[in-house]
Amino acid sequence: MTGRVGTLGAALLAFAALALLGRILPHWFVLVATLAFAKGLVALGLVVLMRGGLVSFGQGIFFCAGGYAAGLAMRSLGVTDAVLLVALGGALALILGLIIAPLLAGYRGIFFATLTLALSMIAYGILDKTYSLGGSDGLNLQAPTFLTYQPQTSQEVSYALFVLASLLTAVAAALCRIHFDSIRGLLSLAARDNEIRVEYLGASVRWVSGTNFIISSLLGGIGGALAALSLGHIDPDFAFWTTSGEFVFLAILSGYASVTAVFVAAVLLELVRSFSSQYFPNTWQGALGIFLLLVILFLPEGLGSLVRRRRRTAVKPAPKPVESVK
Amino acid sequence: MNVAAAIFVDGLIDASWLFIVAVGLTLVFGVLNILNFAHGSLFAVGAYTAASAVGWYYGGNFGPAFLGYFVMLGAALLVAVAMGPLLERGVLRLFYRRDEVVIVLVTYALFLILEDATKLIWGVNPYYAYEPYGLLGNVSVFGLSYVGYDFALVGLALLTGVLLWLGLNRTISGKVVLAVIHDRDISGAMGVNVTRVFVVAFTFGVFLAALGGAFTAPKISVQPGISISVILLSFAVVVIGGLGSVEGAAIAALIVGLARAAAIHLMPSAELFIVYLVMALVLALRPEGLFQRTTTRKI
Numbered sequence: 333m334t335g336r337v338g339t340l341g342a343a344l345l346a347f348a349a350l351a352l353l354g355r356i357l358p359h360w361f362v363l364v365a366t367l368a369f370a371k372g373l374v375a376l377g378l379v380v381l382m383r384g385g386l387v388s389f390g391q392g393i394f395f396c397a398g399g400y401a402a403g404l405a406m407r408s409l410g411v412t413d414a415v416l417l418v419a420l421g422g423a424l425a426l427i428l429g430l431i432i433a434p435l436l437a438g439y440r441g442i443f444f445a446t447l448t449l450a451l452s453m454i455a456y457g458i459l460d461k462t463y464s465l466g467g468s469d470g471l472n473l474q475a476p477t478f479l480t481y482q483p484q485t486s487q488e489v490s491y492a493l494f495v496l497a498s499l500l501t502a503v504a505a506a507l508c509r510i511h512f513d514s515i516r517g518l519l520s521l522a523a524r525d526n527e528i529r530v531e532y533l534g535a536s537v538r539w540v541s542g543t544n545f546i547i548s549s550l551l552g553g554i555g556g557a558l559a560a561l562s563l564g565h566i567d568p569d570f571a572f573w574t575t576s577g578e579f580v581f582l583a584i585l586s587g588y589a590s591v592t593a594v595f596v597a598a599v600l601l602e603l604v605r606s607f608s609s610q611y612f613p614n615t616w617q618g619a620l621g622i623f624l625l626l627v628i629l630f631l632p633e634g635l636g637s638l639v640r641r642r643r644r645t646a647v648k649p650a651p652k653p654v655e656s657v658k
Numbered sequence: 659m660n661v662a663a664a665i666f667v668d669g670l671i672d673a674s675w676l677f678i679v680a681v682g683l684t685l686v687f688g689v690l691n692i693l694n695f696a697h698g699s700l701f702a703v704g705a706y707t708a709a710s711a712v713g714w715y716y717g718g719n720f721g722p723a724f725l726g727y728f729v730m731l732g733a734a735l736l737v738a739v740a741m742g743p744l745l746e747r748g749v750l751r752l753f754y755r756r757d758e759v760v761i762v763l764v765t766y767a768l769f770l771i772l773e774d775a776t777k778l779i780w781g782v783n784p785y786y787a788y789e790p791y792g793l794l795g796n797v798s799v800f801g802l803s804y805v806g807y808d809f810a811l812v813g814l815a816l817l818t819g820v821l822l823w824l825g826l827n828r829t830i831s832g833k834v835v836l837a838v839i840h841d842r843d844i845s846g847a848m849g850v851n852v853t854r855v856f857v858v859a860f861t862f863g864v865f866l867a868a869l870g871g872a873f874t875a876p877k878i879s880v881q882p883g884i885s886i887s888v889i890l891l892s893f894a895v896v897v898i899g900g901l902g903s904v905e906g907a908a909i910a911a912l913i914v915g916l917a918r919a920a921a922i923h924l925m926p927s928a929e930l931f932i933v934y935l936v937m938a939l940v941l942a943l944r945p946e947g948l949f950q951r952t953t954t955r956k957i
Contacts, residue, residue: 387759435942442693442758443945446897450938453890457931573890577695577766584763615778621770628764629752 336510343506350498354491362494364602366562369497372598373504373555375582376591377548380508383517383588384544385524386440390448391579393455394425394549396571398556400459401425403471403566414476414496418557425553429546437542440527452571459568470567473560493562500554505591511547512591520544585627587634597635663800665919671808673915674815675874679888680895681822681907682866688839688902689859691758692750695765697867698889699772700741704868705875705884706776708733709785712875716789726790730872737868742861750860769885777882784881791876811873818866819908826904835859839902890930891918894937900947909948 354362374395381388398421405411405420432451439447460468475489478496483489511517519540523530527537560566569575582601586593604623608616631637683697711733715726745768753764794806826832837845838855846852870888878884895914899906914933921932940948 389762439941439945442901443941445759445762446893447938447941447945450894450897450934450941453934454931454938457928457934461927461931574886577763580759581763581766584760615774617770618774621767621774624767624770625749625764628756628760628767632756 335513339506339509343502346505347498347502350502351495354494354498359487359490360606363490363562364606365599366490366494366497367559368598368602369494369501369595370555370558370562371579371582371602372595373501373558374552375579375586375598376504376508376594377551377555378579378583379586379588379591379594380511380520380544380551381541381548382583383512383524384520384541385527386444386541386544387580387583388448388545388548389445389573389576389580390450390452391548391552392571392573392576393448393452394428394552395556395559395575395579396452396455396459396566396568397425397428398422398553398558399560399566399570400465400471400556401553402557402560403473404465406473406476407471412474412477414478414493414561417476417561418496418500418554421557421560422550422554425556426546426550428553429549432549433542433545436545437538449573449576452576453573456568456571456573459571466567468568470565470569473564473566475564476561490562493558497558497562500558501595504551504554505595508547509591516540516543581624585631585634587631587636589634590636593634593636600635660801661923664802665916665923667799667802667804668922669912669916669919670812671804671915672918673911674808674812675870676891676895676915677815677908677911678818678873679867679870680892680899680911681819681904682863682870683892684896684899684902684904684907685822685866686860686863687896689835690746690750690856692761692765693758693893693901694863695762695889695893696745696768696772697765697863697892698885698887699769699776700737700864700867701871701874701888701892702776702880702885703741703772704734704737704871705878705880706780706785706871707737707868708872708875709787709880710780712787712789713785723789723793726793730790730875731869734865734868734872737872738861738865741868742864743857745864746857746860769889773882773885776885780880782882784879785875786879787875789876807876811877814873815911818869819904822904891933894933897947898937898940900949903947903949906947906949 354365357365374391377394378388378391398418401421401424402417405417411417411420436444436447459465465471475483475486476493477483478492481492483492512520519530519535522533522535523537523540530537530540556570559570578601582594582597585601586597605616605620608619608623612619679697679701683694686692686694686697708730711729712726715729716723749768750761750764753761791805791807794810797804797806797809824832826836834845834850835855837848837850838852838859842852845855891914895907895910898913899908899910913936917932917936918929921928925932
């Protein structure tokens, strides 16, 4: 119990620190960090899946669903409240996840990955040609309001969005940590190691994978709505496979050991992207590719492994790996 | 009737280049167990190289016009010999011990790098290599007029498929490749030089991608962005047919070609959508694809 309270407390502290930092940090960094947190939320959902041994190459579909839900609610219903828009984005993605999860829960490995990719590309194909939703140009969003607070300048809007993103990030990270340490969360790790053993323990791997998928869809939708608000724009590229590939990269970059690492990785990636697009405007994709290769080569367990390794050596020696029965 | 005939012929033509590219992708997956996202970029490199070579050949008046086809073939070979060993030995080799998803990401990184590299080398302006396209005149099928080159492409696809099938099933080195596909550890233990099979198979996969690119170049304007559409389509073909299956790639290329042609004639806005719809349907019914043997789950 103290563990949970401690986690939540740490999350609130992190949120307070971030909110203060946002006042000091330059404007461009606040913008970059908001987008990074939005994408980090989606990647966090992917980490939830990856702990269960599944990798989705189509998280873009939930990212896109969240973004479009926010965009359409703003355009058609006149909702400008950011909190409500993010909730709507999360809700639509969650519904989508609830529909898809039973279909996908039985698939594993590369088949799960390709099927999710196919679904997100179908969404892309539909949105790209749906001219009532803006077609390939997408939709523009106006500046949001925040409950009763109506920011006047664009600086204030982006700071308020940053605070909202930080809050959601901190809460989501804490809840995921608690989920990971719960029995169901640990079952995911067990399913990743050996599904049949989990079934013999009396648990359902299908159920575990399905739940993880639904959690990841909710996080994807929230991230999508946040990203749409911070960019002020939404287009079908949100569901394109390169977007989904970026989330997979983020999840691999951070590893599945630490939830904080996801957001550190997201900020790092956004920074690399902004700097390389500024300094190598024609070759920034290539620069990103090289960065990707180097990270995969030299950090096989992700950024999170750095933290974990240090903590282990500081507190107690690493436990001897148990010989696995294969 | 006319529309049905048009769909059939267009689908067949579309399927031909798609098959050449996809069979390379499926071969690489079969042997190296890598789903190569950079395959589309290699197609693009092949198309650019062929377009440059064709421009050079016809610009200089070096010989009879039909030799342009051999220039294109040579361009594809050049790309394969230059890129295949470089990518396999230089990059992919470092990641073989890792998760298959990680390797997919590695090829995605290669895709990003190659994408910019082609832009640096050939610029962003489109290239046209139209000369070989008109050489074979026009053919009339079902009362519709088609460019003869398109049917030559169908012939090339058939030739590629037959040669590949014979090479894999009727020669010693082909059987060695099949053995590696079946079980790389056991083949290694039996004395097969698995490393060499990897390099050769990957280079051959690159050759097929570049060949597809080189012979598609006269039909299209070669410009940035073609690699993405190619990888999306050939990826769908390979998944529908079953990863690693040559026969599957052939049937799936036909299915995807016909589906796309039907979409273009009847409902143009559904072109990409329909391909992935077919893929999702096939995966939902047969997750292994149409032609993949179900493997027993390893505990």
